[in-house]
Amino acid sequence: MPQSDDERLVDLAARVEHEDPCFVHPLPEGPPARPRGYRRTGAWCALVLGVTMLAAGIVVPDGLLIAAGLVLAGIAVQLLDPNRDEHPVK
Known part of the structure; x- marks a missing residue:
């Protein structure tokens, strides 16, 4: 039934x-x-912070600040990927 x-x-x-x-x-x-799955506020905040750190590192020539900004921006962009759960990890 x-x-x-x-x-x-x-x-x-x-x-x-x-x-x-x-x-x-x-x-x-x-x-x-x-x-x-669609809440990405933290990723956007991390991206803004990373780009800000990158810009500050360029203005004040500081390699550590540039590197940290690039790493944080890269992590944030990865978190913003809408299909990140579908990509197989290699």
């Missing part, structure tokens, strides 16, 4: 709430939060 649509919807809602509770809790209050 196939499941009713109501049972499948309740099962789906429970699974979504278990996987990403921050997405589900604001639903009664308005639009939901962005799913966890």
Whole structure:
């Protein structure tokens, strides 16, 4: 006997709430939060900080500051990749 649509919807809602509770809790209050996979605020902040460090290292000739800015900017760009979970690690 196939499941009713109501049972499948309740099962789906429970699974979504278990996987990403921050997405589900604001639903009664308005639009939901962005799913966890699309939250990239920290990556944008790291990119801004990295580019700022790079620019400061160029203005004040400091190799360590330039290197740190390049590394931080590289990490942030990697975090901004929307398909980073799909790329196989070699």
